[in-house]
Amino acid sequence: MKQFKDKVVVITGAGSGMGRAYAMAFGQLGAKLALNDFDAKGLNDTLALLQAQGRTTVVSRAFDVSNKEAMYAFASHVQQQLGNAHVIINNAGIEGSTQPTWQTDERDYERVMQINFFGVLYGTKAFLPQLLANNEGAVVNISSVFGLVGTPNSSDYCASKFAVRGFTESLMVELEQSPVSVHLVHPGGIATHIARKASGQAFAKHYLKTSPDAIAQHVIRAIGQKKVKIVFGHGALKTWLGATLLPLRWFNFLAWHELKHTIDLAAYKVLSKRS
Numbered sequence: 001m002k003q004f005k006d007k008v009v010v011i012t013g014a015g016s017g018m019g020r021a022y023a024m025a026f027g028q029l030g031a032k033l034a035l036n037d038f039d040a041k042g043l044n045d046t047l048a049l050l051q052a053q054g055r056t057t058v059v060s061r062a063f064d065v066s067n068k069e070a071m072y073a074f075a076s077h078v079q080q081q082l083g084n085a086h087v088i089i090n091n092a093g094i095e096g097s098t099q100p101t102w103q104t105d106e107r108d109y110e111r112v113m114q115i116n117f118f119g120v121l122y123g124t125k126a127f128l129p130q131l132l133a134n135n136e137g138a139v140v141n142i143s144s145v146f147g148l149v150g151t152p153n154s155s156d157y158c159a160s161k162f163a164v165r166g167f168t169e170s171l172m173v174e175l176e177q178s179p180v181s182v183h184l185v186h187p188g189g190i191a192t193h194i195a196r197k198a199s200g201q202a203f204a205k206h207y208l209k210t211s212p213d214a215i216a217q218h219v220i221r222a223i224g225q226k227k228v229k230i231v232f233g234h235g236a237l238k239t240w241l242g243a244t245l246l247p248l249r250w251f252n253f254l255a256w257h258e259l260k261h262t263i264d265l266a267a268y269k270v271l272s273k274r275s
């Protein structure tokens with residue numbers, strides 16, 4: 001798909017960060033938008049920004065993407081209000097643990113998998129029939145650089161993003177001969193509010209650097225070019241190269257060493273200001 005004017009674009013997690021940036025960017029291209037987030041306030045803020053931009057064709061619904069029935073009900077609602085969807089961007093996601101596996105509760109894994117993986121699965125399955133009925137469309141699933149390499153203290157998040165990658169790569173092959181393109185996005189460090197836990201914020205400050213608008217524009221161009229694998233954002237190319245070329249043990253040693261260095265440096269800066 002190259003042209004998005006009057007096309008129906010569905011975006012999950014549109015109340016913040018990259019989801020909001022996709023909404024603003026597709027809005028500017030004249031798309032009709034169907035937006036979700038479980039944070040009703042964030043979703044309303046996005047709607048207000050779109051209104052200020054002069055966009056009116058928007059439907060929205062606040063629900064949890066891990067609720068299968070709610071996702072299918074949303075798909076019916078979108079179809080009734082706007083017609084069949086052309087693009088589904090399965091973007092909603094949460095951060096994982098910042099602890100090693102043995103300190104991370106099984107319930108944390110279940111919650112992260114429910115949202116980051118099953119949310120993507122339900123969004124894809126609920127909207128795919130509409131894309132196929134339109135005879136054109138794009139499924140855009142958001143993984144992460146943590147879907148390229150397993151890193152310490154994030155095994156729940158990595159597991160969920162590897163699951164998105166495996167699922168999406170399978171779908172890509174299944175739909176190869178169809179009019180629907182499938183895109184797998186591995187963002188690097190994007191400056192959003194995903195790192196809500198205090199323990200993740202030092203990392204966020206030093207790593208989440210690329211603007212959400214930049215990745216939204218890049219992904220939209222990539223959909224037009226039928227680029228199936230999209231690696232973009234701070235540190236993403238380096239991670240992709242490392243994950244592709246280096247043995248895992250060496251890659252993790254280097255990445256972890258660099259991260260530890262960043263945290264040490266941050267701690268040093270705080271301490272030196274105090275003294």
Ligand SMILES: NC(=O)c1ccc[n+]([C@@H]2O[C@H](COP(=O)([O-])OP(=O)(O)OC[C@H]3O[C@@H](n4cnc5c(N)ncnc54)[C@H](O)[C@@H]3O)[C@@H](O)[C@H]2O)c1
Nearest residue numbers: 013015016017018038064065092093144189190192193194
């Ligand atoms: N920020 C990064 O550096 C980065 C890097 C790689 C991948 N990602 C992925 O990109 C996606 C977007 O994240 P972001 O960085 O914009 O974060 P963000 O926290 O700014 O936005 C995520 C949005 O998803 C919503 N959300 C979370 N759980 C939900 C649920 N169960 N149902 C509906 N909405 C839900 C949140 O309310 C929020 O508005 C996520 O899948 C994230 O894992 C982010």
